[in-house]
Amino acid sequence: MTMYPLLRSALFTQDPEVIHDLALACLRHPVAARVLRSILPPAPFCPVTVCGIQFRNPVGLAAGFDKNAVALDAWAAMGFGFVEVGTVTPLPQHGNPKPRIHRFPAQRAIVNSMGFPNDGSDAVARRLEAPRDPAMPIGANLGKNRGTPIEDAAEDYAACLRRLYASADYFALNISSPNTPGLRHLQDAGAIRALLARVTSERDSLTAAAARKPILVKIAPDLDDEQIGQIVSAAQDAGADGLVATNTTTDHSALPNRIPLAGGLSGEPLLERSLHVVRTARARSDGALPIVGCGGVARREHFERMIEAGASLVQVYTGFVYEGPLIAHKLLRAS
Numbered sequence: 001m002t003m004y005p006l007l008r009s010a011l012f013t014q015d016p017e018v019i020h021d022l023a024l025a026c027l028r029h030p031v032a033a034r035v036l037r038s039i040l041p042p043a044p045f046c047p048v049t050v051c052g053i054q055f056r057n058p059v060g061l062a063a064g065f066d067k068n069a070v071a072l073d074a075w076a077a078m079g080f081g082f083v084e085v086g087t088v089t090p091l092p093q094h095g096n097p098k099p100r101i102h103r104f105p106a107q108r109a110i111v112n113s114m115g116f117p118n119d120g121s122d123a124v125a126r127r128l129e130a131p132r133d134p135a136m137p138i139g140a141n142l143g144k145n146r147g148t149p150i151e152d153a154a155e156d157y158a159a160c161l162r163r164l165y166a167s168a169d170y171f172a173l174n175i176s177s178p179n180t181p182g183l184r185h186l187q188d189a190g191a192i193r194a195l196l197a198r199v200t201s202e203r204d205s206l207t208a209a210a211a212r213k214p215i216l217v218k219i220a221p222d223l224d225d226e227q228i229g230q231i232v233s234a235a236q237d238a239g240a241d242g243l244v245a246t247n248t249t250t251d252h253s254a255l256p257n258r259i260p261l262a263g264g265l266s267g268e269p270l271l272e273r274s275l276h277v278v279r280t281a282r283a284r285s286d287g288a289l290p291i292v293g294c295g296g297v298a299r300r301e302h303f304e305r306m307i308e309a310g311a312s313l314v315q316v317y318t319g320f321v322y323e324g325p326l327i328a329h330k331l332l333r334a335s
């Protein structure tokens with residue numbers, strides 16, 4: 001896999017979404033995980049327990065790559081400690097018009113405007129119900145269908161939670177994608193409280209207190225410190241178990257001046273902002289709210305900084321695109 005830079009140059013000559021779909025079509029094949037296991041060394045074992053869940057290492061695949069939970073064995077074979085599937089919406093939907101993924105290799109960044117294309121909660125739940133590696137926890141990232149009015153959004157999150165509850169290990173409420181109109185308004189303190197009240201009451205109706213599965217809230221990087229503080233207080237008061245920080249940014253200033261693109265920017269230009277959000281959220285919660293750090297992590301040094309900022313777990317998406325299948329190894333192994 002030191003071959004990856006060569007493979008990447010070939011892959012990067014093609015449309016990003018075509019390559020993404022091709023990669024998943026290969027990785028979902030049962031032979032893929034076996035081949036990966038035979039050619040990759042096992043990832044270092046660095047166990048952590050977060051929100052009561054045991055992880056064999058703290059590096060996860062961020063939401064959006066395997067939206068439909070089709071390649072879980074392959075991610076385990078690459079050494080990821082966990083995978084967040086989704087964003088899953090109650091009903092299947094196609095997402096926004098293509099092209100909707102753009103690469104910026106010089107900045108090691110991506111801009112996407114996907115808009116939650118996914119197979120819907122029923123299909124994803126059925127895939128998660130199939131036998132899978134019990135040592136690799138799965139998070140389900142939940143969203144609302146595009147056609148659901150924002151004032152009814154909580155019902156969509158509750159419906160997804162209900163359908164996926166038995167088959168995922170934790171849940172992340174995605175209220176921070178820039179590609180679903182109005183979604184980020186759910187980050188207002190009052191809206192977060194109302195959303196969490198609905199979703200946690202759904203959880204309580206599904207489970208005994210002893211078996212409660214954690215519910216995290218995924219937030220944007222485009223928040224000032226005051227807003228981060230308000231979100232932390234609202235999330236804590238309303239019973240959230242943790243945060244995922246952060247989603248993509250609407251700030252495209254790191255990109256060269258060109259035709260403006262709709263969508264969220266991910267990758268290395270996001271790192272400093274995500275670190276700041278993690279640090280601030282950590283301080284505002286006095287360390288009481290576990291944080292999954294996400295945004296711009298691609299190298300060991302970034303990973304270490306994310307942990308120092310206060311993250312208990314770290315996720316990657318764009319770093320995987322640029323670094324390839326050994327990213328978990330690279331982040332975990334000091335060298």
Ligand SMILES: Cc1cc2nc3c(=O)[nH]c(=O)nc-3n(C[C@H](O)[C@H](O)[C@H](O)COP(=O)(O)O)c2cc1C
Nearest residue numbers: 062063064087112246247266267295296316317318
């Ligand atoms: C093409 C693409 C699709 C994404 N889809 C989702 C999604 O469906 N739900 C979500 O919560 N985040 C989604 N994300 C955001 C990532 O999970 C992550 O929060 C963000 O990209 C920052 O991490 P990174 O810099 O490691 O990519 C997506 C990102 C990309 C690049």
